[in-house]
Amino acid sequence: MSDEWRKRPTLIDSWDGSIDTIMSLDENGTTDLAGIRKQIRNNFMNPSAITDRWFTITGVVINRSDFPYFRDSISSVKHAHWNDGKFDYKQGTKRVVFHSSEIRKRVGPFNPKVINYGQFMTDLSDMIAAAPVTVYSASVDKYRHVVQYLYPYHVYTLCLEFIVERYCRELRANGRTGMLLLESRGKREDAEILKFLVNFLDRGNRYYRPEQLSSIKGIYFNPKWSSLHNGQASFITLELTDLISYPIHKFVRSNTRDKAYDIVETKLFNYPYPSGYGLKTFP
Numbered sequence: 001m002s003d004e005w006r007k008r009p010t011l012i013d014s015w016d017g018s019i020d021t022i023m024s025l026d027e028n029g030t031t032d033l034a035g036i037r038k039q040i041r042n043n044f045m046n047p048s049a050i051t052d053r054w055f056t057i058t059g060v061v062i063n064r065s066d067f068p069y070f071r072d073s074i075s076s077v078k079h080a081h082w083n084d085g086k087f088d089y090k091q092g093t094k095r096v097v098f099h100s101s102e103i104r105k106r107v108g109p110f111n112p113k114v115i116n117y118g119q120f121m122t123d124l125s126d127m128i129a130a131a132p133v134t135v136y137s138a139s140v141d142k143y144r145h146v147v148q149y150l151y152p153y154h155v156y157t158l159c160l161e162f163i164v165e166r167y168c169r170e171l172r173a174n175g176r177t178g179m180l181l182l183e184s185r186g187k188r189e190d191a192e193i194l195k196f197l198v199n200f201l202d203r204g205n206r207y208y209r210p211e212q213l214s215s216i217k218g219i220y221f222n223p224k225w226s227s228l229h230n231g232q233a234s235f236i237t238l239e240l241t242d243l244i245s246y247p248i249h250k251f252v253r254s255n256t257r258d259k260a261y262d263i264v265e266t267k268l269f270n271y272p273y274p275s276g277y278g279l280k281t282f283p
Contacts, residue, residue: 059164125263134269164180179219180219
């Protein structure tokens with residue numbers, strides 16, 4: 001594979017045969033610490049009043065050999081509820097993209113006036129439950145982070161390190177290769193994330209040497225819809241990650257289980273004992 005991805009945020013539209021696995025990433029919450037500091041000043045004696053405390057990044061790993069099954073599975077759900085799996089968005093007719101917040105709000109293609117929402121949720125849950133994936137998730141309690149550290153780490157890069165470390169450890173243990181796929185947020189944001197990740201892979205940190213991270217063979221940034229197919233195709237591993245990340249974030253934030261988390265939990269690395277492995281909280 002070309003090393004062009006190291007120089008600038010790059011889109012990937014096909015899976016190179018030399019790569020065994022792909023980890024797609026998504027996040028929930030905000031990285032803002034200034035707001036947390038302000039809340040602490042106003043609610044120092046009442047930590048339970050602090051809002052927006054948690055930030056989560058989740059990585060969902062799928063093997064190359066399992067991808068065709070997953071592709072057919074998610075496609076069947078879309079075709080079961082929308083004509084040709086497409087919807088008339090404001091920007092035109094495009095492939096339906098599963099977006100967690102839109103599904104929860106029941107808007108756009110997920111409006112009960114458009115589909116049988118109850119049956120769709122059943123089919124969606126069954127698809128996620130059957131998905132052949134492994135999940136790694138890291139969450140930071142920003143309140144405790146700010147209180148505990150005079151110079152707190154940036155929560156986004158901190159979560160990324162936790163996840164990539166664990167992904168690489170498993171890749172090396174099994175003699176496999178992988179790549180990272182993130183949803184494109186904009187040229188500046190993507191460039192900053194890429195710079196951090198390339199530097200991390202090249203230099204390591206105090207826990208991992210560069211050679212221990214060398215199983216990662218690419219870092220890519222894709223939008224929700226494929227620009228190469230005029231919105232008629234989407235990047236389905238990013239969609240699955242979006243669906244899986246929110247239930248984890250909600251569980252970590254509220255310590256309350258629901259059906260969605262019960263399904264996702266079984267995918268966490270080292271389940272039924274994922275704490276510190278597939279499910280990392282800090283500090």
